[in-house]
Amino acid sequence: xxxxxxxxxxxxxxxxxxxxxxxxxxxxxxxxxLRDELGLFGTKKGCDMGACGACTVLVDGRRINACLAxxxxxxxxxxxxxxxxxxxxALHPLQQAFVEHDALQCGYCTPGQIMSALGLIxxxxxxxxxxxxxxxxxxxxxxxxHPNIVAAIAAYAGA
Amino acid sequence: xxxxxxxxxTEPSQALDLARRPDAAFIAGGTDLLQLWKAGIARxxxxxxxxxxxxxxxxxxxxxxAIGALARLSDVADHPIVQARWPLIAEALNAGASxxxxxxxxxxxxxxxxxxxxxxxxxxxxxxxxAPGSGCPAIGxxxxxxxxxxxxxxxxxxxxSDLAVALAALDASVRVAGPAGSRLVGIGDFYLLPGDTPxxxxxxxxxxxxxxxxxxxxxxxxxxxxxxxxASFEFAVVSVxxxxxxxxxxxxxxxxxxxxxxxxxxxxxxxxxxLIGERADAAxxxxxxxxxxxxxxxxxxxxxxxxxxxxxxxxxxxVAGGKA
Ligand SMILES: Cc1cc2nc3c(=O)[nH]c(=O)nc-3n(C[C@H](O)[C@H](O)[C@H](O)COP(=O)(O)OP(=O)(O)OC[C@H]3O[C@@H](n4cnc5c(N)ncnc54)[C@H](O)[C@@H]3O)c2cc1C
Ligand code: FES
Ligand code: FES
Numbered sequence: 001x002x003x004x005x006x007x008x009x010x011x012x013x014x015x016x017x018x019x020x021x022x023x024x025x026x027x028x029x030x031x032x033x034l035r036d037e038l039g040l041f042g043t044k045k046g047c048d049m050g051a052c053g054a055c056t057v058l059v060d061g062r063r064i065n066a067c068l069a070x071x072x073x074x075x076x077x078x079x080x081x082x083x084x085x086x087x088x089x090a091l092h093p094l095q096q097a098f099v100e101h102d103a104l105q106c107g108y109c110t111p112g113q114i115m116s117a118l119g120l121i122x123x124x125x126x127x128x129x130x131x132x133x134x135x136x137x138x139x140x141x142x143x144x145x146h147p148n149i150v151a152a153i154a155a156y157a158g159a
Numbered sequence: 160x161x162x163x164x165x166x167x168x169t170e171p172s173q174a175l176d177l178a179r180r181p182d183a184a185f186i187a188g189g190t191d192l193l194q195l196w197k198a199g200i201a202r203x204x205x206x207x208x209x210x211x212x213x214x215x216x217x218x219x220x221x222x223x224x225a226i227g228a229l230a231r232l233s234d235v236a237d238h239p240i241v242q243a244r245w246p247l248i249a250e251a252l253n254a255g256a257s258x259x260x261x262x263x264x265x266x267x268x269x270x271x272x273x274x275x276x277x278x279x280x281x282x283x284x285x286x287x288x289x290a291p292g293s294g295c296p297a298i299g300x301x302x303x304x305x306x307x308x309x310x311x312x313x314x315x316x317x318x319x320s321d322l323a324v325a326l327a328a329l330d331a332s333v334r335v336a337g338p339a340g341s342r343l344v345g346i347g348d349f350y351l352l353p354g355d356t357p358x359x360x361x362x363x364x365x366x367x368x369x370x371x372x373x374x375x376x377x378x379x380x381x382x383x384x385x386x387x388x389x390a391s392f393e394f395a396v397v398s399v400x401x402x403x404x405x406x407x408x409x410x411x412x413x414x415x416x417x418x419x420x421x422x423x424x425x426x427x428x429x430x431x432x433x434l435i436g437e438r439a440d441a442a443x444x445x446x447x448x449x450x451x452x453x454x455x456x457x458x459x460x461x462x463x464x465x466x467x468x469x470x471x472x473x474x475x476x477x478v479a480g481g482k483a
Contacts, residue, residue: 006164007164007165026206027161049194056259073208116258138259
């Protein structure tokens, strides 16, 4: 529904290193900007309420839930999504580790898991399996791949 | 979904000016407000973005620490001086939500998060907090997660913040700014009991801004023990923050606050009093823990919290008392 009396706002931000300028409704979440406005469908919508982690992206290197963030509040920020990881056909080594450790079944949670894990490693918290499991608790996997997800992250992080 | 306008504040005074509109809301991390907005519970016409105000600084002093209201939960939990001198705050923060939420959420927003009562959150059930006068279905309905302290015939919802429990044990104060200037409110006075106005949860007036939280220095040994329905990423069923000063083996000061049990963060004054002057040993901790639930008024589904609170207090005392 569009209401013509409503404000629209200009927004400039970087996504996977590319500058974007868009005009959006202020109520657009970062998740809806990525998926609906920019066609970046790699970031998933699970609960849309901060409870599952499927929408995890990095903003200025820090992992957040894109579903609980207003796009307009990301003005000038640097957003990284799953689409930014592979170099052509060559997977990012963490993506490769997920494949090697069988860390997914349906794959719906996987982009969020991988972005969250990159955030975790950036935080310097990937110390051991128990610590990784605790720090990844914001990412649920309905297929129950958690043990393999932890193993993939530990292998990549050298923990 | 309800549409809204947006304005980014660059100065606190500008934020206060914009907030003169009664239909405006501040947005900081947005992690609670956007949930409530999506559920149709919060319907602001103007979102005032306060996330870029320079109120995100953590300033340690000799006699305490000032934590900016816009500081992110993860930044505060990771702050080396917070970890060294106020570990209770770091522990309570790390026990809450997920890494993603802690990276976005702020100190001020955490204190003002709304209850997790399912009737409140549902949007279309009656709820005196959300729709005053519509009734409280929790009192005669599903109330496992509700309060055993501080409830009224109008509302028995608990306050959900872990941080607020730690701050209650530490006698922190909230620095509030309004058009008329700023004031400091003790955390014990900041939260209101539901009484017959459960829609009012704090003394913060419409359009007033939390600028910082002031926490006095403590020589105490701390522990935050949180009991929840799953091991991580869950709100408290019961939680206890303990801050114990032990001199020569004798308890000189004891501060205990509990979460998950009260309509606001709940100080356990009788258990505290039972500890003073006692040798800090298992017998004294048991004796104090036995007093923790005095005055509790359990509901049909949460009587288990009476004993769970005693046990959680005992655990918190053991952990805090065991620290050198
Ligand atoms: C999935 C999930 C799990 C969670 N689990 C826990 C948990 O286990 N423990 C826990 O304690 N919390 C938990 N939370 C709650 C979370 O901590 C809060 O949502 C968060 O702290 C709110 O901060 P914010 O900056 O995002 O606030 P916002 O959503 O931006 O704002 C919340 C409210 O505060 C007001 N506000 C914000 N800042 C100010 C200010 N400076 N002055 C005046 N008003 C202000 C806003 O207007 C709004 O009414 C969880 C949240 C989610 C989504
Ligand atoms: S879609 Fe954002 S956390 Fe579930
Ligand atoms: S692989 Fe299916 S939800 Fe995780």
